[in-house]
Amino acid sequence: MDTQTKRVELLPAKRRALILEHLRVNGAASIQELADTIGGSQSTVRRDLEHLVDRGYLERTHGGAHLIQPARATFEREEQVNAELRHAEKVAIGREAARRLSPGDSVILDGSSTVMEAARAAAEREIPLTIVTNSLDIAQFCAGVRQWRVIVAGGSIRPGFRNLAGHPGEEFIRTLHADICLTGASAVTGTLLTDSSLEVASMKRAMISAARKTILLVDSSKFTVPGFCTLCDVAELQEVITDDGIQPDALASLKMSETPVSIVPNSRS
Numbered sequence: 001m002d003t004q005t006k007r008v009e010l011l012p013a014k015r016r017a018l019i020l021e022h023l024r025v026n027g028a029a030s031i032q033e034l035a036d037t038i039g040g041s042q043s044t045v046r047r048d049l050e051h052l053v054d055r056g057y058l059e060r061t062h063g064g065a066h067l068i069q070p071a072r073a074t075f076e077r078e079e080q081v082n083a084e085l086r087h088a089e090k091v092a093i094g095r096e097a098a099r100r101l102s103p104g105d106s107v108i109l110d111g112s113s114t115v116m117e118a119a120r121a122a123a124e125r126e127i128p129l130t131i132v133t134n135s136l137d138i139a140q141f142c143a144g145v146r147q148w149r150v151i152v153a154g155g156s157i158r159p160g161f162r163n164l165a166g167h168p169g170e171e172f173i174r175t176l177h178a179d180i181c182l183t184g185a186s187a188v189t190g191t192l193l194t195d196s197s198l199e200v201a202s203m204k205r206a207m208i209s210a211a212r213k214t215i216l217l218v219d220s221s222k223f224t225v226p227g228f229c230t231l232c233d234v235a236e237l238q239e240v241i242t243d244d245g246i247q248p249d250a251l252a253s254l255k256m257s258e259t260p261v262s263i264v265p266n267s268r269s
Helices: 001-010 014-026 033-036 043-055 080-086 088-100 113-125 134-143 169-173 198-209 248-256
Strands: 057-060 064-067 106-109 130-133 148-152 178-185 188-189 192-194 211-217 229-233 239-241 261-264
Touching: 001 043, 014 033, 014 043, 014 064, 033 043, 043 057, 043 064, 080 088, 080 113, 088 113, 088 211, 088 239, 088 261, 106 113, 113 178, 113 211, 113 239, 130 134, 134 148, 169 198, 178 198, 192 198, 192 239, 198 211, 198 229, 248 261
Parallel strands: 106 130, 106 178, 130 148, 178 211, 211 239, 239 261
Antiparallel strands: 057 064, 188 192, 192 229
């Protein structure tokens, strides 16, 4: 089976992530350009563009599409698409974060896609951990690791997402005194962390407060305009891990907070 045939069989989330990444790098693109990018047909691209337009990622142009910049403050990427965007960078960041964990640690994991990669990398280390998470996907993965005790915070599932938020999980999280929290953010602007959802932001603030050490895991695309609501300031965290695609001005702002910043190699460089 040749490469072209393999690419036609990409899952929808992967195709749509490839389209979004192509538009991010190249600006507006024609349907034929995008078909070449995903190795699919023009009709497949049209269906994917309709999906992405309906969900607020794109605006259609004559014969193609371009990204909406900036996105609405309350815009939330679909979980499956988000997991595929900057995937190699997220894997590298997750592996670096997993190195921060020690045998016997109690670890709070939020539902971010980069935090999922940290969980996968930590599982390879085969060390005993106590995991607390509000993510059904992370909980399901962690439950398969023999050395780990897994605790799932309660709460409600928001439509279209597999993360728990609100009562009673948030109250439970606030009773904990964990060793470390690994969290993501929708956006980092200067030294301000924001999220597009009030419920998610509230849960993440509880997680940060419940751990002695919090590490932010964000790929370089997250350094952008702020989301709808504030999480916290970078100065409240103990470390930031990102990739070397971060822009110099964004890195300079981070360093002003005096919070340590770790940069992992960007596989696309």
